[in-house]
Amino acid sequence: MTRSSRLAVAASIAAFALLALLLAWQIPSRHVKGDPGPHALPLAVAALVLVGAVAALIGEMRPRPSGEEPWQQALVVGAGTVAFLLLLPVVGFVTSSALFLVATSLYLDSRRSITPVTRLVTGVGFPLVLWWIFSRLLDVSLPRGLMGF
Amino acid sequence: MEPLLQGLAFVLQPTTLLWIVIGDIVGIFIGALPGLTATMGLALFLPVTIQLDSLTAISLLLGLYFGAVTGASIPAILFGIPGNPNAIATVFDGLPMARKGQAGVALGGAVIASFIGGLISTAALLAASPALARFSLLFGPAEYFSLAVASLTIIASVSGPSLLRGVVMGAMGVLLATVGIDTMTGIRRFTFENPFLASGIGLVPVLIGMFGITQALDDAARSRDLHKVVTQQLGRLFPNLRQLRGMWRIILESSWIGTFVGLLPGAGASVAVVLAYERARQISPHPEEFGTGRLEGVVAPEVANNACIGGGLIPTFTLALPAEAAAVPILAAMIIHGVTPGPLLFTSQPHFIYAIIFAMIVANLTTCIFQLGGIRVFIKALSVPPALMPPLVILLSVLGAYALNGWMYDAVVAVAAGILGFILKRTGYPLIPLILGLVLGPMMESEFRRMMIITGGDMTVFVTRPLSLLLLAAGTGSLVRQLVHQRRLAQKGAGSA
Numbered sequence: 267m268t269r270s271s272r273l274a275v276a277a278s279i280a281a282f283a284l285l286a287l288l289l290a291w292q293i294p295s296r297h298v299k300g301d302p303g304p305h306a307l308p309l310a311v312a313a314l315v316l317v318g319a320v321a322a323l324i325g326e327m328r329p330r331p332s333g334e335e336p337w338q339q340a341l342v343v344g345a346g347t348v349a350f351l352l353l354l355p356v357v358g359f360v361t362s363s364a365l366f367l368v369a370t371s372l373y374l375d376s377r378r379s380i381t382p383v384t385r386l387v388t389g390v391g392f393p394l395v396l397w398w399i400f401s402r403l404l405d406v407s408l409p410r411g412l413m414g415f
Numbered sequence: 416m417e418p419l420l421q422g423l424a425f426v427l428q429p430t431t432l433l434w435i436v437i438g439d440i441v442g443i444f445i446g447a448l449p450g451l452t453a454t455m456g457l458a459l460f461l462p463v464t465i466q467l468d469s470l471t472a473i474s475l476l477l478g479l480y481f482g483a484v485t486g487a488s489i490p491a492i493l494f495g496i497p498g499n500p501n502a503i504a505t506v507f508d509g510l511p512m513a514r515k516g517q518a519g520v521a522l523g524g525a526v527i528a529s530f531i532g533g534l535i536s537t538a539a540l541l542a543a544s545p546a547l548a549r550f551s552l553l554f555g556p557a558e559y560f561s562l563a564v565a566s567l568t569i570i571a572s573v574s575g576p577s578l579l580r581g582v583v584m585g586a587m588g589v590l591l592a593t594v595g596i597d598t599m600t601g602i603r604r605f606t607f608e609n610p611f612l613a614s615g616i617g618l619v620p621v622l623i624g625m626f627g628i629t630q631a632l633d634d635a636a637r638s639r640d641l642h643k644v645v646t647q648q649l650g651r652l653f654p655n656l657r658q659l660r661g662m663w664r665i666i667l668e669s670s671w672i673g674t675f676v677g678l679l680p681g682a683g684a685s686v687a688v689v690l691a692y693e694r695a696r697q698i699s700p701h702p703e704e705f706g707t708g709r710l711e712g713v714v715a716p717e718v719a720n721n722a723c724i725g726g727g728l729i730p731t732f733t734l735a736l737p738a739e740a741a742a743v744p745i746l747a748a749m750i751i752h753g754v755t756p757g758p759l760l761f762t763s764q765p766h767f768i769y770a771i772i773f774a775m776i777v778a779n780l781t782t783c784i785f786q787l788g789g790i791r792v793f794i795k796a797l798s799v800p801p802a803l804m805p806p807l808v809i810l811l812s813v814l815g816a817y818a819l820n821g822w823m824y825d826a827v828v829a830v831a832a833g834i835l836g837f838i839l840k841r842t843g844y845p846l847i848p849l850i851l852g853l854v855l856g857p858m859m860e861s862e863f864r865r866m867m868i869i870t871g872g873d874m875t876v877f878v879t880r881p882l883s884l885l886l887l888a889a890g891t892g893s894l895v896r897q898l899v900h901q902r903r904l905a906q907k908g909a910g911s912a
Binding site: 271272275276279283286289290293294296298299300301302303304305306307308311312314315318319321322325335336337338339340342343344346347348350351354355359363366367370371374375379380384388392393396400406407408409 | 577579580582583586587589590593597599600602604605628631632633635636637800802803805806807809810811813814817818821823826827830833834837838839841842843844856859860863864867868869870871872
């Protein structure tokens with residue numbers, strides 16, 4: 267990743283630690299004699315993360331060689347995963363999974379090496395098999411859509 | 416003798432055997448699929464183990480672990496693509512053997528070698544058990560706290576090139592472990608009046624996210640395309656027994672290399688296989704033929720990678736210190752099922768340890784049988800189009816997390832952990848210390864506070880008790896060693912610039 271990405275990540279960790287430190291400060295300190303209380307460990311580790319992240323941030327200020335690794339496809343697949351998660355309670359497990367599998371594999375398979383039949387069988391068949399295993403065999407209730415699965 | 420027989424009786428129950436076999440078969444498929452690692456498979460299977468008792472759950476995971484490590488030799492030999500990093504060195508001679516029409520002998524030799532390696536390292540675990548049981552009597556709350564601190568600092572210092580980032584991630588894991596209701600006072604921490612956050616950040620969804628979804632996103636980003644089709648002719652499956660007998664020294668030395676490297680946190684099986692391969696070349700009467708398709712070149716790394724399993728599990732069970740990433744889900748399974756890892760396990764639940772050892776022997780044996788018997792079926796796994804793998808892994812991860820409690824919250828945590836894991840991994844922050852912090856955080860806090868209540872707040876107890884001091888010194892030593900190493904590297908870099 268580029269230097270600016272590394273700087274952004276270090277700054278985000280520092281901000282997260284600072285927020286945790288402020289919240290840990292507000293944890294009530296009710297405890298028995300000797301016990302440092304429920305706020306002690308969160309305070310200590312949040313401070314450690316903050317110091318470490320600030321040190322990492324300072325370290326990132328110094329120029330050093332950075333190799334650029336591809337990440338664009340992960341961004342699209344990550345966005346697809348979030349969309350799948352949002353659709354899951356709305357349209358049900360089978361429909362959302364089928365949409366996710368077909369769309370993502372179409373995107374990743376730029377050379378079209380997967381035949382339409384394989385894509386359809388995997389995209390629809392796999393979620394159906396999983397739905398059957400979890401709902402019928404393992405008795406786990408998966409989110410249902412309009413069609414009942 | 417009684418715990419030993421109890422352990423054996425448990426493993427020989429038909430249901431335990433069945434779960435081990437299921438784990439084996441799934442594991443071999445996972446190992447055979449390039450891009451799927453043993454660690455990812457173990458994390459994805461954790462939710463399945465929730466319904467099982469602790470011993471059956473760990474037996475299933477051990478079956479999967481052995482299966483995945485052994486199964487990785489299939490694509491390594493047939494196509495020169497290691498199923499996972501454990502099989503890197505198997506490619507060196509496995510692929511040339513396949514090209515010479517000896518794929519079956521190489522595959523059969525790899526399986527038999529894996530079986531022997533696994534057996535020898537399990538024997539090492541068995542031999543170490545009585546000594547560890549005596550050692551366990553020295554452990555109290557102070558030692559458990561120091562053990563957790565030492566495990567975390569050692570992993571933080573060896574898990575990546577940057578000590579600072581390892582420490583930040585370890586501390587972050589402990590911080591995340593404090594989310595939820597404090598068990599000693601009932602006070603809510605970082606819950607924002609959310610009932611899901613009150614139950615804490617689930618270890619399993621984070622594990623599934625960081626091992627499953629993170630890896631899938633990484634694979635999607637790299638777009639690893641495999642366009643080769645299974646065309647290799649297997650031929651004869653078993654190597655000549657005389658050939659194997661002639662390799663006894665290579666087998667023995669590779670076993671010890673695997674077990675010993677497995678014991679070392681951060682070293683990993685990929686180091687062990689390369690060392691074993693190199694050692695085999697040194698002691699072979701035909702070192703010049705290595706790389707051209709020698710069976711010894713397949714046997715040595717395959718013995719070593721399976722030997723790493725037993726070696727790596729010794730510190731996992733005894734010190735809550737997972738030397739290999741794949742041992743983290745096994746450690747998590749123990750914690751989820753209420754089994755506290757550590758030396759006391761050897762005295763408080765000896766039958767548990769013996770059952771695990773027997774489960775390892777059975778898992779090793781059944782992997783050998785099923786991989787040899789079903790080799791033609793497992794090869795079919797290689798025809799799964801690679802573009803389908805990342806979405807399939809993500810789908811299984813989301814489903815696995817959701818199925819834990821039937822909560823969308825767990826699925827959201829898994830996806831968030833997966834995306835966060837990808838960003839952290841890509842910017843050089845190691846994930847293992849974070850996960851270990853989440854695993855060990857609760858133990859670290861409860862033992863520390865218990866000790867403080869006993870001593871009335873006297874913190875010197877951690878350095879006045881010899882074993883506690885020794886553990887803290889080991890952790891500090893690891894930090895200092897890594898710091899010195901980094902300094903030297905920086906000076907060398909500055910000198911050469």
